[in-house]
Amino acid sequence: MGMEGSHSQAAGMGGLRTAGDLVARMQMTKRMRIKEAKQYVADKLGCGVRDLSDPVAMETIRLEKGIGTLAFTSAVHPGDPGMIEAKFNISKLLDIPINSVERFKERVGL
Amino acid sequence: MPVEPKIPTRLGDGSLVEMTRSEIKTDLEEGTALAAKRAKCDPLTQSELDHLLDIYASAARFTAVDIGDEVILSNDGTGTKYIGSVGTDLQIYEQVVGVDMVELWQIDYSYKAVKTNVAHEAQWMKIAQMLLTNPVQYGAMPDLGRYSQPDGPIPNWSELLPLGKIAEARAAQEQAAEMLVTDIQYVADHMIEAGADGIDFDTTGAAGDCDFQAALIACRKLREKYPHLGIEIGMAGEFVIGMHGQAEFDGKRLAGLWPKQQLELVQKAGASIFGPCVNINTGKSTAWNIARAITMIKPCMEIAEIPIHVNVGMGVGGVPTCVYPPADATSRASKSFVEILRIDGY
Numbered sequence: 001m002g003m004e005g006s007h008s009q010a011a012g013m014g015g016l017r018t019a020g021d022l023v024a025r026m027q028m029t030k031r032m033r034i035k036e037a038k039q040y041v042a043d044k045l046g047c048g049v050r051d052l053s054d055p056v057a058m059e060t061i062r063l064e065k066g067i068g069t070l071a072f073t074s075a076v077h078p079g080d081p082g083m084i085e086a087k088f089n090i091s092k093l094l095d096i097p098i099n100s101v102e103r104f105k106e107r108v109g110l
Numbered sequence: 111m112p113v114e115p116k117i118p119t120r121l122g123d124g125s126l127v128e129m130t131r132s133e134i135k136t137d138l139e140e141g142t143a144l145a146a147k148r149a150k151c152d153p154l155t156q157s158e159l160d161h162l163l164d165i166y167a168s169a170a171r172f173t174a175v176d177i178g179d180e181v182i183l184s185n186d187g188t189g190t191k192y193i194g195s196v197g198t199d200l201q202i203y204e205q206v207v208g209v210d211m212v213e214l215w216q217i218d219y220s221y222k223a224v225k226t227n228v229a230h231e232a233q234w235m236k237i238a239q240m241l242l243t244n245p246v247q248y249g250a251m252p253d254l255g256r257y258s259q260p261d262g263p264i265p266n267w268s269e270l271l272p273l274g275k276i277a278e279a280r281a282a283q284e285q286a287a288e289m290l291v292t293d294i295q296y297v298a299d300h301m302i303e304a305g306a307d308g309i310d311f312d313t314t315g316a317a318g319d320c321d322f323q324a325a326l327i328a329c330r331k332l333r334e335k336y337p338h339l340g341i342e343i344g345m346a347g348e349f350v351i352g353m354h355g356q357a358e359f360d361g362k363r364l365a366g367l368w369p370k371q372q373l374e375l376v377q378k379a380g381a382s383i384f385g386p387c388v389n390i391n392t393g394k395s396t397a398w399n400i401a402r403a404i405t406m407i408k409p410c411m412e413i414a415e416i417p418i419h420v421n422v423g424m425g426v427g428g429v430p431t432c433v434y435p436p437a438d439a440t441s442r443a444s445k446s447f448v449e450i451l452r453i454d455g456y
Binding site: 008009013017024027029031033034037084096 | 172173174175177178179180181182183184185188201203204205206207208209210211239240241242243244245247302303304305306307308338339340342382383414415416417422423424429434435437440441444445447448452453454455456
């Protein structure tokens with residue numbers, strides 16, 4: 001894990017601590033390059049591009065938008081959307097299909 | 111006469127050595143010149159070499175990109191039973207390491223091997239989708255060699271070739287490639303049914319041109335069936351080895367392709383992300399290796415229509431070949447690729 005930790009700190013967006021998961025989804029789903037993907041996500045969140053990799057700014061934004069925060073910290077939010085619940089909101093916010101969300105809807109008859 | 115101070119740096123095997131700034135500069139120049147000659151591309155510009163020299167001629171224990179320049183960390187190999195369970199492993203990478211997408215994988219990292227255990231693996235994909243918010247992809251190697259005897263049913267082309275049985279060796283690889291395409295689709299269908307966000311073809315081309323060909327064909331078939339699926343094709347090396355020699359995709363011969371030509375075909379096949387790969391020379395410095403890697407991958411960036419996630423794991427992309435890659439070398443590779451090439455991730 002040391003190597004991954006080094007890469008994460010040296011140049012990674014920060015994943016769920018920031019908006020890294022959201023930008024990654026735009027690369028995977030829409031084949032967007034990094035600049036376009038960051039701008040798209042920032043526009044959808046109503047924030048600046050630099051906020052996307054700032055964990056302090058993104059904690060507030062993620063809670064406001066209901067798109068999930070880290071579950072393994074001392075500041076957990078059990079009353080807010082997390083994991084699959086958060087992914088429902090991410091799918092709506094980014095206007096992209098998320099496979100696990102679509103399967104969930106199909107299987108519970110939503 | 112003053113003596114030029116020595117700077118601690120690394121060799122490609124990870125060992126710590128001391129070099130002067132002048133020696134590091136020479137290694138950067140030699141690395142790019144050799145890569146340009148070998149891959150028939152342009153060497154790095156003087157300003158790019160100066161930038162690399164600033165990054166590598168430093169005693170700092172760690173380095174990083176500027177705030178705001180961060181890119182996506184699509185980390186292969188983040189979810190197997192290294193720590194507790196598959197689920198715990200994936201959650202640790204999401205919650206503690208902070209990677210941007212995680213990858214469920216099985217320790218025998220091969221689509222052929224996964225096929226026999228696909229229900230178990232797919233069940234973990236379903237569980238992972240309930241446990242994580244991050245995108246979760248499924249990853250394995252195309253690993254064409256697994257289809258040859260004694261591991262598989264096909265006559266072994268590595269044994270046929272030395273006997274001069276060229277036609278038989280080619281026919282064997284073609285037959286194996288057909289089986290591989292079927293197996294990749296089979297595993298992918300199960301993972302997607304379980305909720306996977308993407309499929310990763312890791313270390314593509316490890317068994318040569320038919321290995322790469324099978325990955326491209328499987329990618330195109332998956333794209334036709336799943337328009338929104340994340341598909342990542344990461345390579346095994348900088349150069350596609352011609353084990354077959356005549357294998358083609360869309361009329362293009364695959365043997366001998368360098369990263370830019372590889373990317374052209376990966377884009378045509380419909381992948382979402384391309385991972386170029388340049389292997390490490392363990393006897394040369396990390397400065398020599400990073401200059402070589404960036405020179406070979408730079409032509410990709412000029413034509414990229416999809417995100418480029420450079421391979422920067424143990425033994426590739428300027429990261430030393432050792433079990434515990436040092437943070438000084440790893441972080442320098444990250445910063446170099448982001449700042450010189452403006453990559454989209456790694």
